Amino acid sequence: MLRRLFQIDGASVAVVFVLLIIVFMITAPQAFLGYRVYMSFMATVPPPLIIALGVTLVAVAGEMDLSFPSVVAAASYVFGILFQEWDVTWLAFFCAVAVGCAMGLVNGLVITLLGIPSLIATLAMLFLWGGLVTVLSGGIQLAIPDIYGTTMHSLLVGRIGGVFPVQMIWALLMAGFIWMLLNRHRFGENLLFIGDNLEVARMVGIDATREKIKLFALSGALSGLAGVLLTLETTAYFASQGMGYLLTVIAAVFIGGTSIFGGSGKVIGTVFAAFIVTVIEAGLVASGIQGFWTRFFIGFVFILSVTANAVIEDPDKVPLVRMLRTKLRKG
Amino acid sequence: MGDQPIVRLENVGKAYGPVVSLQDITLEIGSNEIVGLIGDNGAGKSTLIKIVTGVETPTTGEVYIRGEHINFSNYSVQRAHELRIETVHQTSSLGTKQPLWRNFFVGRPITNALGFIKVREQKRISEQIMRETIGFRGAGIDVDTPVGRLSGGERQGVAIGRAMHFESDLIVLDEPTVALALSEVEKVLNFIRSIKENGRSCIYIEHNIHHVHEVCDRLIVLDRGRLVLDCEAKAMSYTELTDFLRNLHQGHEGETKVAS
Ligand SMILES: Nc1ncnc2c1ncn2[C@@H]1O[C@H](COP(=O)(O)OP(=O)(O)O)[C@@H](O)[C@H]1O
Numbered sequence: 001m002l003r004r005l006f007q008i009d010g011a012s013v014a015v016v017f018v019l020l021i022i023v024f025m026i027t028a029p030q031a032f033l034g035y036r037v038y039m040s041f042m043a044t045v046p047p048p049l050i051i052a053l054g055v056t057l058v059a060v061a062g063e064m065d066l067s068f069p070s071v072v073a074a075a076s077y078v079f080g081i082l083f084q085e086w087d088v089t090w091l092a093f094f095c096a097v098a099v100g101c102a103m104g105l106v107n108g109l110v111i112t113l114l115g116i117p118s119l120i121a122t123l124a125m126l127f128l129w130g131g132l133v134t135v136l137s138g139g140i141q142l143a144i145p146d147i148y149g150t151t152m153h154s155l156l157v158g159r160i161g162g163v164f165p166v167q168m169i170w171a172l173l174m175a176g177f178i179w180m181l182l183n184r185h186r187f188g189e190n191l192l193f194i195g196d197n198l199e200v201a202r203m204v205g206i207d208a209t210r211e212k213i214k215l216f217a218l219s220g221a222l223s224g225l226a227g228v229l230l231t232l233e234t235t236a237y238f239a240s241q242g243m244g245y246l247l248t249v250i251a252a253v254f255i256g257g258t259s260i261f262g263g264s265g266k267v268i269g270t271v272f273a274a275f276i277v278t279v280i281e282a283g284l285v286a287s288g289i290q291g292f293w294t295r296f297f298i299g300f301v302f303i304l305s306v307t308a309n310a311v312i313e314d315p316d317k318v319p320l321v322r323m324l325r326t327k328l329r330k331g
Numbered sequence: 332m333g334d335q336p337i338v339r340l341e342n343v344g345k346a347y348g349p350v351v352s353l354q355d356i357t358l359e360i361g362s363n364e365i366v367g368l369i370g371d372n373g374a375g376k377s378t379l380i381k382i383v384t385g386v387e388t389p390t391t392g393e394v395y396i397r398g399e400h401i402n403f404s405n406y407s408v409q410r411a412h413e414l415r416i417e418t419v420h421q422t423s424s425l426g427t428k429q430p431l432w433r434n435f436f437v438g439r440p441i442t443n444a445l446g447f448i449k450v451r452e453q454k455r456i457s458e459q460i461m462r463e464t465i466g467f468r469g470a471g472i473d474v475d476t477p478v479g480r481l482s483g484g485e486r487q488g489v490a491i492g493r494a495m496h497f498e499s500d501l502i503v504l505d506e507p508t509v510a511l512a513l514s515e516v517e518k519v520l521n522f523i524r525s526i527k528e529n530g531r532s533c534i535y536i537e538h539n540i541h542h543v544h545e546v547c548d549r550l551i552v553l554d555r556g557r558l559v560l561d562c563e564a565k566a567m568s569y570t571e572l573t574d575f576l577r578n579l580h581q582g583h584e585g586e587t588k589v590a591s
Pocket residue numbers: 347350351352370371372373374375376377378379
């Protein structure tokens with residue numbers, strides 16, 4: 001019964017999120033009792049959250065995408081340079097997302113046509129795309145302060161009432177769309193069966209190759225969108241911009257309750273977990289703990305929650321739990 | 332349709348790399364015919380039906396469905412479904428983490444024009460299949476139950492219920508009784524009889540010769556990838572059939588002795 005409750009998309013993660021906020025309200029009241037810190041979360045969480053939505057779908061299919069930091073960089077650069085040189089906004093936006101989508105498409109082709117496991121293939125593509133962006137951009141950084149004040153800027157990353165970051169609304173709409181895609185669309189169903197059992201997917205007539213290519217293209221497009229939002233928010237581009245998301249995005253997906261074994265995904269869980277990761281980071285610093293520790297704690301929470309999620313899914317899949325269970329039965 | 336066979340294979344062969352699993356198979360499955368496919372493990376039975384049902388592509392030979400030549404570059408499980416061929420595979424073809432309502436319709440969900448699944452309708456029909464076709468009663472199983480929580484027999488029931496729901500002209504059953512209790516085996520045999528009564532056809536793969544001989548119109552025996560017998564079931568008594576199969580075995584043992 002309790003287990004069933006925790007299997008509801010996002011339920012257990014939401015509880016953890018609330019507990020975490022309460023803890024930080026006690027340890028860092030000056031920051032966590034005001035509204036400002038929450039507004040800053042809602043400004044910074046959307047880009048990694050949008051990437052994590054794509055990676056959630058990838059994980060559902062039993063695959064992995066580690067290339068997104070370079071896709072973010074590429075999209076940011078394309079957006080920034082088009083705006084700077086040609087003074088275009090929406091065209092730059094669509095070009096940047098299209099570039100992300102194209103990079104994802106190539107990732108998908110490499111994975112399916114060369115048969116390289118996606119974890120390895122996208123790790124290689126992380127370097128390949130990263131290198132390519134650096135070469136093409138000549139290693140420069142861009143500052144585009146002029147973007148501030150454009151219609152696009154206020155529409156995508158403006159502040160409602162001067163305080164509420166509008167990108168949060170876009171990110172939540174995106175989450176709603178991805179939830180529908182996974183849970184209500186035939187594409188999502190195909191991904192669920194591919195991740196559940198590839199051989200079964202083939203026997204029921206799912207074209208796994210085609211679906212995986214579409215999947216990686218979608219993941220690339222979402223990373224591209226995240227790159228644009230990031231560049232709009234910071235009004236700058238530099239090559240290592242997306243790199244900081246590597247840990248937070250992957251952690252968000254699996255802390256959120258998406259199965260590390262594939263075949264099941266929790267979109268709402270991903271949304272809360274993306275906040276959890278950011279809140280831990282900010283909360284520890286605000287509590288006076290040294291910045292270096294944040295990575296340690298995120299890594300720790302990552303392992304802990306992945307284990308907890310695996311136990312909720314199937315206790316026998318965790319060797320330690322299985323050993324303890326047999327010991328208890330014998331003892 | 333008339334007397335046109337539903338499926339016709341001509342000199343079909345299939346090799347998995349160096350492993351030849353089918354060689355030079357020519358056969359027909361007629362309309363309203365129950366065909367028993369017999370053979371040892373590894374004889375090539377599953378391979379044969381995977382070719383017919385669009386899962387595998389043959390290495391050599393031609394396939395015709397209702398007289399229409401099959402071009403394998405665009406033949407698929409989907410196309411086989413469109414041509415009204417249903418399959419219950421030997422190994423489970425169910426996603427164990429997925430709920431029953433998805434498993435009934437996977438590969439061909441009921442969707443709107445944008446591809447969004449009509450979940451309520453699928454659940455309603457799934458419930459109907461469970462109640463009327465499979466006869467699941469209570470026991471905490473509903474349309475939202477993941478297939479992984481069902482017993483082997485229940486899973487087989489789901490796969491058969493799925494095949495029964497999509498009324499097809501040809502239903503392929505690959506060792507459907509393996510995981511079943513005796514009473515459940517009887518249900519499967521009744522299902523096969525109902526296929527016959529409804530004017531449809533069936534390929535029935537089964538190791539229990541008694542069952543095959545009882546329900547089938549025609550018998551096909553495969554031996555190490557080759558077709559060694561294709562005859563009317565009436566033309567052979569049960570004893571003649573078992574003698575024939577025993578002789579096949581002894582033939583093999585003789586060969587291996589000579590070889591060694
Ligand atoms: N995917 C595959 N890859 C390699 N060999 C296979 C594959 N599928 C079947 N075979 C081989 O083909 C032969 C026939 O297998 P199969 O058709 O499953 O036999 P049956 O169903 O009659 O037991 C066996 O020798 C088997 O090892």
